[in-house]
Amino acid sequence: DQRFLQAKAYLQQTDINGNNIYELLVNYINNAKDKEGLDFQTIIQEIIQDSFDKSYFDTKPNAVVVNDDLVKGLESLRKVLRKGRRLRTKEPKPAVSNILEDLAYFGEGGVGITETEAYALQTSINQFVAKRKLRYARFFGLIYGLEKNYYVMETEHCGEQSENDKQITGQTNENEVKVTLGGSEQPAEENKEGTNKFSYWVTNDPAEPFVQLPNVHPAQVVVARQFKKYFTGRLNAPITSYPIFPGTEANLLRVQIGRIAAATTIAPKGVFAIPEKEEEDEDAPKKVVEEPIHDFVSKVDMKPKKGGDDDEEEEESEFEKLSAKALEKLESWVHLYPHIMDTGRVTVYKPPKPPRGDDDEEEEEEEEEEGGPGLVERLRSLNMDAGMDKPKFIRPKIVKKKKSEDDEDEEEPEEEEEEDGESGVKAGQQAAWSVRTCNRAAIADSSCISIIKSLRWPGAFAYATANGKKNASVYIGYGFKEVGGLNVFTPRLPPPFQQEMAKVPTQQVDPNVTMINRVYLGQGPPLDEDEVEDDDE
Secondary structure, three states, X not given: OHHHHHHHHXXXXXXXXXXOHHHHHHHHHHHHHHOOOOOHHHHHHHXXXXXXXXXXXXXXXXXXXXXXXXXXXXXXXXXXXXXXXXXXXXXXXXXXXXHHHHHHHHHOOOOOOOHHHHHHHHHHHHHHHHHHOOOEEEEEEEEOOOOOOEEEEEEEOOOOOOHHHHHHHOOOOHHHOOOEEOOEEOOOOOOOOHHHOEEEEEEOOOOOOOEEOOOOOHHHHHHHOOOOOOOOOOOOOEOOOOOOOOOEHHHHHHHHHHHHHHHHOEEEOOOEEOOOOOOOOOOOOOOOOOOOOOOOEEOOOOOOOOOXXXXXXXXXXXXXXXXOOHHHOHHHEEEOOOOOOOOOOOOOOOOOOOOOOHHHHHHHHHHHHHOOOOOOOOOOEHHHOOOEEOOOOOOOOOOOOOOOOOOOOOOOOOOOOOOOOOOOOOOOEEOOEEEEEXXXXXXXXXXXXXXXXXXXXXXXXXEEEOOOOOEEEXXXXXXXXXXXXXXXXXXXXXXXXXXXOOOOOOOOOOOOHHHHHHHHOOOOOOOOHHHHHHHHO
């Protein structure tokens, strides 16, 4: 019996098409009962012949269905990689982020993309920079979409969009976007300033060309803070939201990238510094100096001054290395990009004033030095960031045993919160950043890597080696800001309904021929109702 069951189970094994020999034999034996006069050998021959004619026993593997779009993408990727290998330039190398090296460090904390994507992006960015002769470019991150994802690249400002990029992003009537805040119109910041300091380029595939995103307008920033929406992956997709967003998905994507960059581009403290402006001598010949890309410089590359009398200047130019233990504190990290104010701008807008006399020039200079409301100190510490509400969990009630009189009452120790100097975190809140050190078992302290992630912008990460010389920031997420705690995001409610009319409307008298003629002649309608009735008679 056991052998019979094993043989039956063997015959019931299905092939790749779901067929098996057992069902085939059962069907043919049932059909053979109706056919008298056929011997067993003839039946077996018919079974074999029919099975081969219908390809019943298919020993070939499943046919691979190849997508035409996939083939085109791989072919274009192959061309990009070939061009990248042939790329040779005699000009000095620009400041391009090393994606492969950065992702190797991020990989210690479980963050990053695949090596194939990283190599394709590195080659595509190098080719893009060499073609446009740019001085700076870095891989900003990856933003997920419902249909396609966006690979984002940050470069120095490259001017306005081209006509082709405008058509792809669906930019129309760009000059009509305005906002009124504080009784005055807030115009967009100029190129290479504030929120438009850099240009951002996106692509859905590393093998496809990058598309430049439009500049940011303060009105778009103010409205984007009031709703949440998933990206589709199509730059010209309309945005259906309340309040109404002035622009397409390309504008919303550019706004979110600017907000993320301003809030999550960080570095260890002391690595960068803001240089002081040097006084220019009128008599000295003017030197042609390229405009700096960033408004901060790296202390790692700075050489200490020699031969100076001031020791303070030498100490400022020297770079102080940070230990792995020091990088675990938020005080050891600073923001690199300026803060975006509630008005949607980085700088305070001052409306043009009417021309004044020479006596009022001194007053204007004093006002400019004071600055404006909402400005945040540059290179501010992460410890000063506003805290987030702690997530509240509903804990189950624990039934405690009744204590006897002999048992001593044991008081549970209260948790004491450490206060490290000034902090933006209030009581009952948690910090907006979380730091952890990887590779703690390393013998050398320089081998440790600190990974810091943002709780306010999930998907924003940064790393730094123990000496602080190597560091980078990246964002991989949906472009959403976390509220924190039980303050779940709720859409903004529409405005209340308008009130009904206070007075009941009355029916007006239809005009007759006389009234129409008087209006045409410029005499106006008759004021006396009797006159109108006489004309009707």
